[in-house]
Amino acid sequence: MTLVLFVICLIGSHLRTSWLLYDANRTLRQYRTEFGHLSIEDPAKVYVIAVDPHHELTWQWRVYIPPGAQYELCAIYREIPGINHQPDDLKFPKERSSHYPVADGELLITLSIQRDGQDRWRFHRLVTDDSGERSDMSWGIRDEDMAPLISDKTFKSERGIFKGGPQQTFDLGSNILLLKHRAAPSTNTDFTEVTDGMMFWLSPVDP
The missing domain is CATH 1.20.5 (Single alpha-helices involved in coiled-coils or other helix-helix interfaces)
Known part of the structure; x- marks a missing residue:
């Protein structure tokens, strides 16, 4: 017993x-x-998690890019492509985007849209690597391109990797949608119609 x-x-x-x-x-x-920490289980894959930046019109992601892999950060502000079937039919119009190379390793990507000292809209891009080195750039955005972005009644859909969600894993060579705001199409049937909005993504670079 x-x-x-x-x-x-x-x-x-x-x-x-x-x-x-x-x-x-x-x-x-x-x-x-x-708190936006990545768990790298397979160093040959790309990892992304959204971080809460605690500011309006500001978005932040922690990203891991495998050593030697080449990616660019892309952005467009108008003529946002539609989607027929999610998520298989994503379109990434890199040829008409602003695109800038990003380093490999673990990165903190911060994108924001703010008014400058002359009350003009400016887009800011800040990428910080794991050693603390920063790469930043900014450029102006036309008022007509900003109008749909700040309207409470414009957007029909929002897609991407959002704060509070789990980290996501991607195979090398994949386009990675970070954020996509898209206005409603002019008809309720043609969801592939391009509309106003904005879109940020990571695009692989062919070696």
Whole structure:
């Protein structure tokens, strides 16, 4: 009887320890997601998680790009392509986008749209690598391109990688949609029609 009780206690202790470990790992994953930390399980893949920048018209992502892989950060502000079937029919019009190379390794990408000292809209791009080195650039945005972006009634859809969501994993060579705001089409049937809005994504560069 003593041996049976000992075995029961041992099993109970093991189950309790296993549960506590599972719960601790689950809590750790939740905190890592909330604070935008990446978990790199396969260093040959691309990882992305959204971070809350706590500012309006500002978006932030932590990105891991495998060593030696080449990607560009792309942006467009008008004529946003539509989608027939999600997510298979995404379109990435790189030929008419603003695109800039980004380094490999772990990065913090911050994109924001703000008024400057002369009350003009400007887009800001800031990329910080894991050593703290920063690459930043900004340029003006026309008022007519900003009008649909700041209207509460314009956008029909919003897609991408959003704060509070889990990290996402991509194979090398994939286009990676970070954010896409798109206005409603002029008809309710032609969802492939290009419309006003904005779109940011990472695009692979052919070696």
